[in-house]
Amino acid sequence: MKTTSVQWLVAISSLCISAHATIMVVATNETYTDRMAAFGPRLPEKGVFGYLAEPAEDPTGCHMVEAPCSDWVALVRRGSCSFITKVRNMQLSGAIAVAVGDTEPQSGWITMYAPGDTSDIKIPSMFLAQNEYHALLYLSKLVDSPMMVLLQLDQWMTWPLLDVLMILFVSPSIIMVFVYISWRLRQKHRHHLEIAPLDVVSQLETRRFSREKIRHNETEECAICLEDYMEGEILRTLPCRHNFHAFCVDAWLTAHKKLCPICKRDITLGFDATNEVTPLLIA
Template sequence: MGIPNRFSALGFLLWLALLEFCCTTSADVLLIGNNVTLSFAAVEANFALPVKGSGVCGVLYLADPIDACSQLVNEVTQLPNAASPFALIVRGGCSFEDKVRRAQKAGFKAAIVYDNKADGDLVPMAGNSAGIKIHAVFVSKVSGELLQNYAGSTNVELWIIPSFEYSAMSIPAIFLISLLAISTVLATCFFVRRHRIRQEGPRAPRVREFHGMGSRLVKAMPSLIFTAVLEDYCTSRTCAICLEDYSVGEKLRVLPCHHKFHALCVDSWLTLWRTFCPVCKRDARTSIGEPPASERTPLLSSSPASMASSSALSSARSSVESLLTVQIAGASRPPSASQSPSLSSIYLQQ
């Protein structure tokens, strides 16, 4: 059995034990006659046959001897109208179990034991349930003395009706049960989660990729207070991030590419998202001394391929100029002004 199952079983058994400790099975003894109806509180014995359903009905007889500490003299037989004989017994002299067993042996179907002390509390009678086949309840001394007046009377009915109530310790016990139940559930969840983590094995920590710049580098970039539109760039009058026109007095941040934005907007962009300009894509970490970006060419590239292409174009132009110079210098007769093309026109044709 796993650890979570052990905790669940332990909590369940403890809950049952506390429930049985704090709750007692009670009953009501009703006496119904032609012009009288009496009700008496009672507690069922924990070793006798429990009262179920609508209860049991019978006729009350006084036990002889009254304490039932010896064999009863008044043995009863089957009564008419299918009524069951009940024995009224006083507490004391011997155990509850002995009293109930002697009442059963004498033919009674239920034993009503009343207290011998006036200020006594109703307690569940304890004993061994082996062989006990009759009902048994415990009532107070006052109730027993009143019931004696109707012992042997066949014109009244005596009912034992089951009921259920909590003892005086029910509130603390319920609180303790709830606390233990919550603790058991939490402990079960903890160990189940721990068991799953062990089965799955260690996981690689998730590292969040950071794409932004440091706040110090961003704050070191130049800024200005907007007063009026001084240039004809789109970022000179409108922030390309929030798409709002600048207002007089707002602080603008100037990137190395000379594009301007709201300081708050571009600072968030550079520190949390990317390190390049939102308009021209130039890296904001480059030097300000590089040529400024043009609004007509929003995508600038500084890749090695573009640099190689520019170098090849410059080399080709130098070669053409050298070739034309050699041809003009080696001619035997200089051509007339009308026949010889100018160097600038040849260069343009090339």
């Protein structure tokens, strides 16, 4: 049959949802690794108990057979017909699950997939590599009564490839978010170091502007808003003796920089300004 793009898509998506599982022989506690088919339901988390037996009439499972017992897990051989045909026939024969075993030594575990509609498959099925298949087949024939097994998803391999891919894509995004948040926190911390604390600013000297009491080297304009001082406006005097509107310089120091807008001195250092002569104000 010619492979169409749809079949390729089915094959790829089938690989993405494949998962490892195990068959545990309850009597011996021995486990045998297998791989879930891409079609049919997945095994429930608590697993499925059943009795493993090969269909005596047709070991390949390509035809309907009589169920050897209730809760029968069919152990069939690969080949002669498609995987889906085997699972469909065993489902019709009363099996609660199907394990398809490989007869080729080199194949390893493969994911059984089937193109087309597989919605009629209501039982889980899994693929066994040759070694596991032969061991289970041998054990199942060793005892007369059907051998009780527990089918379960492998604890460490239950993540399908799709989940792993999701994590691979999502993890860098999470790391990026962490890097961004820490960068923002560092920026905030740096900004915090660059501004003056409100309680320090509020303790700086203030006075009301009066044209009559204007000092010799004092300007009548606020260097921040470039407006002339109005009579009675509250000015704040920085330790460097520069004056500004109180509301202008308070906003500047507490939100922008802790430096005097004119002479760039740090107002938090609290230097003695009595001897300071500010060149800008020398007329």
